[in-house]
Amino acid sequence: MKKLLCLAPNLVMSFALAACSSNGNNLSEVDRGHSASDTSNRAQEKPEEDSNSDIRIKLTFNNKEVFVRMYDNPISREFLAQLPLKLIFEDYVDKEKISILQKRLSPDNVQSGDQPKKGDFAYYSPWGNLAIFYKGFEDATNDLIILGQIESGKENFENIHGNFIVTIEKVD
Template structure:
């Protein structure tokens, strides 16, 4: 093996101004091949021209469409009336088919109010679980309970299906003490 000294007179014949473009072209070629090339089939890096941030919103396949769709409902208890919307998924449609309902809710862990439903709801196309937020309406399939979440501290849990959301604040539900009766009906 013959060792070449890059500082030898033979290498110094190339002017440095010609080396920089060559080095940059070589780096660009290596970078493109490492990133999948410019074939147009790969993802663009976030921040690159024409790129967009990844979509972190629930996908339509998860059954969580925009709140402007679905079945509007009214929730009444103790002289208070709230409005909400059931989403367009199999579980929510199954609940809507049972309305009107009067259920007895209880507080669970200072984050949610739960009530047993008269029968189990359909889980067709439902995700394995959900990480609920304040204002969500959920179905807890292992217990067959309807759940109103008023605090975002509820963790992801297997068996929770998001079926709707309240249109406004949850203060009235959060401040209900003890067991309380709720009537749920389609809004007119």
């Protein structure tokens, strides 16, 4: 029984790391969540209210600050309602930093219309994790919802290695 309890956190983290995407080509188009014909339809699924809002958040870690301008959509507002947060982030495939939220967001079939690009602050709905893209990501699934865009400090994520604690709070 103790072995099972010890393995549970490792299994959860393994699934989380595999959640955002895979840059391997061994996944079928269905596994990745979209096909070539589906990609053109994804832009139509993006909610019209995905416009920049006046709300900004600050991510603080290792004496550095990153500012994110949030989009105005229901899932971004749901995330903002959880703030302030203190989360542990880690690197994923040398393109993004990820952290699992303790309380999942309810995407209600909202999907991203674009592939993530450098500076996107996103939520991967199947596994409930935040993703901060410090490089572009061509093979992400359509289960990735862009919550906002980094306005300043995105370079602070490129050279940080290992796990690190981030405090996330609203900026007045």
